[in-house]
Amino acid sequence: MAIKCSKCDTENPSDSKYCKECATPLHSSEGSVTETLETPTEELTRGTTFADRYEIIEELGKGGMGKVYRVEDTKLKQEVALKLIRPEISSDKKTIERFRNELKTARMIRHKNVCGMYDLGEEKGTHYITMEYVPGEDLKSSIRRMGPLGTGKTVFIAKQVCDGLAEAHRLEVIHRDLKPQNIMIDKEGNARIMDFGIARSLKAKGITGAGVMVGTPEYMSPEQAEVKEVDQRSDIYSLGVILYEMVTGRVPFEGETPLSIAMKHKSEIPKDPREISSQIPEDLSSVILKCLEKDKENRYQSAGEVRSELTRIEEGIPTTERVEPKRKPITSKEITVTFGLKKLFIPGLIVVALMIVAIIIWQLLPQKEAAPTVSSKSSIAVLPFEDLSPEKDQEHFCDGLANSIINALSNIDDLSVRARGSSFLFKGKQRDLQEIAMKLNVEAVLEGSVQKMGNRFRITTQLINTADESVLWSDQYNREQGDVFAIQDEITLAIVDSLRIELLGREKAKLVKRYTEDIEAFNLYSKGVFSLNIRTVHDLKKAIQYFEQAIEKDPGYALAHAGLAYSHILLTLYADLSPSEFYQEGFKAKEAALRALEIDNTLAEAHASLGMIKWHVDRDWEGAEREFMRAIELNPGYADAHYSYAYMLMHMARFEDATREMKLALELDPLSLIINRNLGQLFYRAHQYDRAIEALQKTLEMDPNFSHTHFYLGITYLQKSMFEEALAEFKKEKEIKKGVDFHADALIIVTNALMGKKDEARQMLDDFREQSKHVYIRPYLFALVYVALGENDLGFKYLEKAYKEHDTYLPGLKMDVLFDSIRSDSRFKALLKKLNME
DSSP states (O other), X not given: OOEEOTTTOOEEOTTOSBOTTTOOBOEETTEEOOXXXXXXXXXXXXXXXXXXXXEEEEEEEEOSSOEEEEEEETTTTEEEEEEEOOHHHHTOHHHHHHHHHHHHHHTTOOOTTBOOEEEEEEETTEEEEEEEOOOEEEHHHHHHHHOSOOHHHHHHHHHHHHHHHHHHHHTTOOOXXXXXXXXXXXXXXXXXXXXXXXXXXXXXXXXXXXXXXOSOGGGOOHHHHTTOOOOHHHHHHHHHHHHHHHHHSSOSOOOSSHHHHHHHHHHOOOOOHHHHOTTSOHHHHHHHHHHTOSSGGGSOSSHHHHHHHHHHHHHTSOGGGOOOOOOOOOOSSOOOOOOOHHHHHHHHHHHHHHHHHHHHHHHHSOOOOOOOOOOOSEEEEEOOOEEOOTTOOOHHXXXXXXXXXXXXXXXXXXXXXXXXXXXXXXXXXXXXXXXXXXXXXXXXXXXXXXXXETTEEEEEEEEEETTTTEEEEEEEEEEEGGGHHHHHHHHHHHHHHHTTOOOOHHHHHHHTOOSOSOHHHHHHHHHHHHHHTTOOHHHHHHHHHHHHHHHHHOTTOHHHHHHHHHHHHHHHHHSOOOHHHHHHHHHHHHHHHHHHHHHOTTOHHHHHHHHHHHHHTSOOHHHHHHHHHHHHHHOTTOHHHHHHHHHHHHHTTOHHHHHHHHHHHHHHSTTOHHHHHHHHHHHHHTTOHHHHHHHHHHHHHHOTTOTTHXXXXXXXXXXXXXXXXXXXXXXXXXXXXXTOOHHHHHHHHHHHHHTTOHHHHHHHHHHHHHHTTTSOOOHHHHHHHHHHTTOHXXXXXXXXXXXXXXXXXXXXXXXXXXXXXXXXXXXXXXHHHHTTOO
């Protein structure tokens, strides 16, 4: 009797175990054809079950460790990869124990470009590893099948490998056996690094006959060939070999024996890839050769550095040759329609013919350069909830509820959530979904309302697909006041389910995590966030009061402590504080951030606040970078962490890294005036003046009076010797600040000095010095003026004063182009060293 497949309805012979069309396991009416295996592992066949859990679907291949199978984990109901370890390896208990320890570390890596490692198990003497199953083709097979890859595809894949390596290296995990066989290209064309944690655990006799050497000869670094200690730079070397093979179709060194290949890595200089193919761009060839430097000190020192170079190269590739990540569409529902064959056939031919004609015409037309795509994730905006309460007294609760949902959803790797700053710009306005979709570049919008009557809440929500304005999901909740936090959990889980996003265990835990059960504390925290986001000195002080009141209500409210820390540290930036006031605010900020982390050390907001403190107060640049990276790791969708990290990188003159992070922040918060303005500032600092002007004018289109925008536009004009335009912008900035802006005053003096009007500049300087007797003016500003006047000794005197007084402008010294004329002075370099910037 034939067996019909439950998934695709295909008829299969009665003795079939798997559907011949879709490979779904089949079950006859008499019972299951699956049987538990009790024979040696070599006999694993389709339909059998291993370790009472893993149902074999197919054998994927064989490697140095043993066989690999695609299986279904019958407990978790998902497909995984099962790797059986060869008996000669698993029989060594020390090897297995070492591997078990390595796997614990490798499992920490959670990244979209790294294949997840699950577990090491044993079944009747056979050790096995389970890991994420990635359908696709390994990179080695792709190169064999297609030959050398084009520049666009090479860069596209290599950037993803760099991203995966950077995350692993951050966790101090070194691959040690990176090769194209260990890089899978999935069905969307994205790269996934396989087998982290395996290489070091394998015990093998070195090819030199002494010591232990791990790696594949064609891809191993010189230090691996010499059986020396390796670090992340060994993986960079292997990446260089892979890049070489991707663009040329061959590895740089070949030989008859593993020993002869290893010796070439140690002593021979690789041939320039351009000698093999002149089509390879010169700058890409240079990147490859730098990765392949024999001395690891001469290589790139991190995967991030390689990625930055690749990004720069990609910007020079014609748009038509670039490879863009594929986006996953959102659909409101799955629709299955059955047509009669004749009815379908003729219209179908017409549609296909029209499509072919359209494609031909489109290709003949001149192509407009595509806008850069930062992310291929599904995207959503959560709008502020509308207060429908009779008393209209629930505004802060409405804002807080929306903000909490944004924060929860931003923890999901496969979802891009627009930040509060952009979503809340539509508050109180008539909602035009198409305008929102266009301005925020989102595929779905969540909107809702809150109505409080007595002690009960009615909360209504709906998730809308912006493409056709269809409702993906909606619900109404009628609950007591104490149940409102449970409603938030239900809403966020429903959104994820509606968008068909698979959650990792850690993501689900963060999605439903509650930071307080006290609704009064929650409302006070929401008021604090509202004031914090206005970013004036007055509102920052109000935010501090609200956060302190929230903490009084709930001393264990970690988010309130983190908000308090952030408010105090922002006050040091926005207020002209004396040195003693600065240190006082810095101390309060650190105290609050450390308290937040004491309560919850996985709170991204607290790590980001601590990063700001380490940077501004402690001048601990490395420590600050660690905190920002930790915040981003804990919550990749936290726009403020990307922005703050970008701002610090800019001050370190790491402009490419800063641009990358700033653009990630801008994708999450596209309408943020601060991020748009400081993207312009970043371009100015990087000497990209035309791009700076474009970004700053865009910000002024959004808000003509936004603080410091006219200032940075003026300082950009100054660098282009557009003196009159610069003075006009500085004066506009002073008008916005009601005539009080010492920074603009200083730059007006600088502009006059650079125009050759030095007598006029000195007269203004005298007035400036007189003002400083009555109000605090940063010594950094005096240094700018004296250097512009050519009085460098006085300039350095004030820079030293700025250092002693902890002037918060001083960390900008390294990238401030107005000090270019004294940059070669030994005193300048000495000061950078004191600031831990050299």
